[in-house]
Amino acid sequence: MVFLPKTRGHGGRGVALVVATLLLGVLAAMPARAVPSFSDQTGEACSACHVGAFGPQLTAHGRAFKLTGYSDGQASRQFPLVSGMAELSLTHTAQGQEGGAASGFGPNNNGAVDQVSVFVAGRLYDHLGVFSQTTWDGVGHHIAWDNTDLRYGREATLAGLESILGLSVNNSPTVSDPYNTTPAWGFPYAAAKLAPHPAAATLIEGGLAQRVVGMTAYGLFADLLYVEAGGYRALGGGPLNTLGVAIADGQVVDGTVPYARLALQHEDLQQSAALGVFGLSAHVFPNNDRSAGTDRYTDVGVDASYQWHPNRNHTLGANATAILETHSLPASVALGLADSASGHLNSYRLNTYYTFQQTYGLTAGVFRSTGSGDAALYGSDPLTGSANGKPNSSGYVLQADWTPFGKTDSWAAPWVNLRLALQYTGYTQFNGASRNYDGTGRNASDNNTLWLLTWLAF
Amino acid sequence: MTHFPICARRRSILAAMALLAAGLPAAGRAADATRGADLFDNYCGECHTTRAGGGSRSAPNLFGLMGRRTGTVEGFAYSDANRAAGWVWSPETLDTYLAAPKTAMPGTVMKFQGVKDPAERADIIAFLATLHG
Numbered sequence: 001m002v003f004l005p006k007t008r009g010h011g012g013r014g015v016a017l018v019v020a021t022l023l024l025g026v027l028a029a030m031p032a033r034a035v036p037s038f039s040d041q042t043g044e045a046c047s048a049c050h051v052g053a054f055g056p057q058l059t060a061h062g063r064a065f066k067l068t069g070y071s072d073g074q075a076s077r078q079f080p081l082v083s084g085m086a087e088l089s090l091t092h093t094a095q096g097q098e099g100g101a102a103s104g105f106g107p108n109n110n111g112a113v114d115q116v117s118v119f120v121a122g123r124l125y126d127h128l129g130v131f132s133q134t135t136w137d138g139v140g141h142h143i144a145w146d147n148t149d150l151r152y153g154r155e156a157t158l159a160g161l162e163s164i165l166g167l168s169v170n171n172s173p174t175v176s177d178p179y180n181t182t183p184a185w186g187f188p189y190a191a192a193k194l195a196p197h198p199a200a201a202t203l204i205e206g207g208l209a210q211r212v213v214g215m216t217a218y219g220l221f222a223d224l225l226y227v228e229a230g231g232y233r234a235l236g237g238g239p240l241n242t243l244g245v246a247i248a249d250g251q252v253v254d255g256t257v258p259y260a261r262l263a264l265q266h267e268d269l270q271q272s273a274a275l276g277v278f279g280l281s282a283h284v285f286p287n288n289d290r291s292a293g294t295d296r297y298t299d300v301g302v303d304a305s306y307q308w309h310p311n312r313n314h315t316l317g318a319n320a321t322a323i324l325e326t327h328s329l330p331a332s333v334a335l336g337l338a339d340s341a342s343g344h345l346n347s348y349r350l351n352t353y354y355t356f357q358q359t360y361g362l363t364a365g366v367f368r369s370t371g372s373g374d375a376a377l378y379g380s381d382p383l384t385g386s387a388n389g390k391p392n393s394s395g396y397v398l399q400a401d402w403t404p405f406g407k408t409d410s411w412a413a414p415w416v417n418l419r420l421a422l423q424y425t426g427y428t429q430f431n432g433a434s435r436n437y438d439g440t441g442r443n444a445s446d447n448n449t450l451w452l453l454t455w456l457a458f
Numbered sequence: 459m460t461h462f463p464i465c466a467r468r469r470s471i472l473a474a475m476a477l478l479a480a481g482l483p484a485a486g487r488a489a490d491a492t493r494g495a496d497l498f499d500n501y502c503g504e505c506h507t508t509r510a511g512g513g514s515r516s517a518p519n520l521f522g523l524m525g526r527r528t529g530t531v532e533g534f535a536y537s538d539a540n541r542a543a544g545w546v547w548s549p550e551t552l553d554t555y556l557a558a559p560k561t562a563m564p565g566t567v568m569k570f571q572g573v574k575d576p577a578e579r580a581d582i583i584a585f586l587a588t589l590h591g
Contacts, residue, residue: 043515044505063567268571269573
């Protein structure tokens with residue numbers, strides 16, 4: 001049985017959900033209102049740049065488009081640089097969440113408009129382009145800026161080597177990265193907001209996303225060596241508030257956060273592969289409390305990817321990422337937020353995927369995080385905490401999806417895009433244990449999640 | 459002196475080009491336009507169209523490519539390099555260009571690394587030679 005969100009206050013949110021769904025359906029079917037603006041610019045179908053004809057997983061062509069500043073293409077633009085996206089979903093967990101999956105939602109089997117996004121995306125000038133997302137969170141019910149990347153990139157010949165050189169101003173470490181192994185663009189590309197998620201994540205796995213702004217310089221040399229380096233600084237409370245980000249809810253960096261990325265890649269007409277490292281080092285005021293100094297996080301990631309596409313009917317690939325974090329937490333200890341002044345947290349992800357006719361996709365992934373225990377840091381709250389103070393979690397994600405549009409011969413291409421996905425997440429360990437992880441009798445497998453997603457881009 | 463009608467003469471030239479294209483792989487293998495169509499679809503089809511009278515996407519329509527001067531599809535904004543090259547597309551110029559576009563024509567904006575396999579190039583060129591009225 002599916003529960004629509006509970007009505008609250010003077011508005012019937014269930015009715016609003018239905019109306020929103022209908023509106024989105026109408027919008028998706030209207031070719032003249034909002035379009036994927038990159039396709040509008042290039043004249044190419046989504047499948048030219050995206051595996052499975054839907055973002056964000058990039059093909060080699062898509063990586064080149066990104067690195068050259070989102071500015072390629074000369075189709076006569078029919079619309080401004082605006083596109084839209086919506087995620088509508090049904091979420092089922094093996095056991096319900098007492099008190100509701102989120103404010104205004106039932107314990108289980110929730111339907112939701114997870115998010116609606118507006119993009120400003122496309123060429124601003126020769127070699128200069130932007131990808132900027134603003135998102136209404138349908139679970140948290142607020143609007144905030146999302147992934148944003150303004151970049152200048154162009155081809156050049158350096159010492160006889162064909163190269164691409166560029167600059168990116170962006171708001172999240174790894175959002176500028178062209179590979180789908182780093183946190184901002186890694187699998188799963190969408191996940192259930194109304195299901196429990198492991199509490200521990202390394203800082204680079206979204207801990208600074210949209211809370212910083214930075215600039216990186218990058219170069220791809222001889223189609224072989226990718227180098228990127230730059231730094232990020234905190235946005236003040238005023239700008240963050242304006243952008244819809246609650247400053248007190250997360251980490252605030254002190255000074256400049258250096259970020260670096262290095263990758264070796266090989267691309268030919270039927271396959272591509274990359275092997276790289278990336279990382280950052282950050283001094284952080286925990287929860288923006290500046291009374292006790294800063295903590296320090298150092299994250300180093302190692303990633304590898306492979307993609308084989310013998311023709312347009314078949315794409316097979318794999319992505320692997322390991323992130324090793326060491327942290328020293330004197331400020332958190334002084335504030336009573338952590339017990340141990342030093343520790344580590346490691347995160348591992350591996351997935352493999354197959355796409356048939358750029359339409360039917362299967363992805364299987366495993367994940368694991370391990371680290372040093374800390375009862376104060378990881379807490380013992382029911383459902384979200386860890387009774388033994390350990391961050392360890394592990395499990396797998398299986399996804400099947402159908403993307404009927406987005407190809408060169410698709411109906412109304414490239415104006416209408418849809419992905420229907422069924423995703424199952426199974427946990428073998430959650431917040432430190434397999435059984436009774438939170439001390440109230442909840443098992444890791446109680447958080448196993450079945451998620452049906454309708455993903456629209458228009 | 460015999461004067462061919464223009465259409466007939468153009469067909470003759472194209473037929474000669476197709477024959478030349480078929481003979482490109484010096485190793486003795488005949489070029490396969492059918493396989494070339496598949497290769498074209500795989501390597502080139504996301505950007506180039508080939509339909510007679512069809513428009514261009516991010517790259518120009520290639521119908522009638524053989525015998526055409528570089529940078530001359532109406533309405534397509536070519537790179538300066540392409541416009542200035544002054545080549546006439548033939549099996550020979552295509553073979554050179556497709557092997558390494560950025561080396562053959564520095565400044566081209568075609569984001570394509572090239573077809574390294576001579577047999578694959580010959581098949582694609584044989585297919586392109588079939589695209590005429």
